[in-house]
Amino acid sequence: MATFEKGILGGFSGKVGNVVGSRWRGKNVMRSLPQRGSYTPTELQLEQRKRFKTVITFITPIKGLLSKYFGKPQGDKSRYNLATSYHLTEALTPIPDGFAINYQKVLISKGDLRGLQQPNLAAAANQALDLTWEDNSGQGNAAADDVLIVVVYAANEQLFQVFNPASTRDQAAVQLSLPAFMAGFEVEVWASFVNQTGKDAAVSSYLGTVTVL
Incomplete structure (x- = not known):
C-alpha cells in the first residue's frame, strides 16, 4: 500500500487499471488489486x-x-x-x-384462465398428433375464442416445436403436423389456453409421451 499527497491528478477513489484509490485516515491511498487465489467450489x-x-x-x-x-x-x-x-x-x-x-x-404457462378439460393425445399417420378436449366455453372465465398453445419436445434431440396458435377452445380438436424428419421421435407434449388479449393464461397441462409415426 502506498500513500500520496499530490500527483498529476490528485487523489482519486475507485479502480484505475490494476490499482485502487481511496481515502484512509485523511490520506490518499493506492493499493494493488488483490490477486485471485485458487478457489474450489463446495x-x-x-x-x-x-x-x-x-x-x-x-x-x-x-x-x-x-x-x-x-x-x-x-x-x-x-x-x-x-x-x-x-x-x-x-x-x-x-x-x-x-x-x-x-x-x-413442467409448465409452459401459468395463470387463472380455465385450462384444458379431458384432453386426449394420440399419434397419427404422417408425423401428425391428434389432440382433442372438451369444449368448456362459458365455464368460469373460459371463452370460446381462447387460443390453444401446444409445445412438443423431443428430449433425445433437445428439439422444441411450438404451435401458437394451434386452435381455439371451441374447436375441441386439432391435428398438429410435425416435420417429416421427426418420424420415430419420442416426444413430450404440453398444452394451454391464453385469452385473446394475451394477458391471461391457464396453468398448462402435461399431455404425456408419444412416439411420432
Missing part, C-alpha cells in the same frame, strides 16, 4: 450449478413463450425469472450424474 455450489444449467438449457428455447404467459411479474422478477425459479424448485429429478427435467411437472 459440493452444494456444484449441485446448484448443475441444477441451474439443467433448467436453463431446457427452458431457454421457449423463453419467449414463458416471458409472455408465465404468471404475473412480481416486483423486479419477470415472468421468465418466475418460470426459472419454479422449474428449479419443482421440475427437477436427481440422477446419478446430476439432474434431469421431470416433464410431468
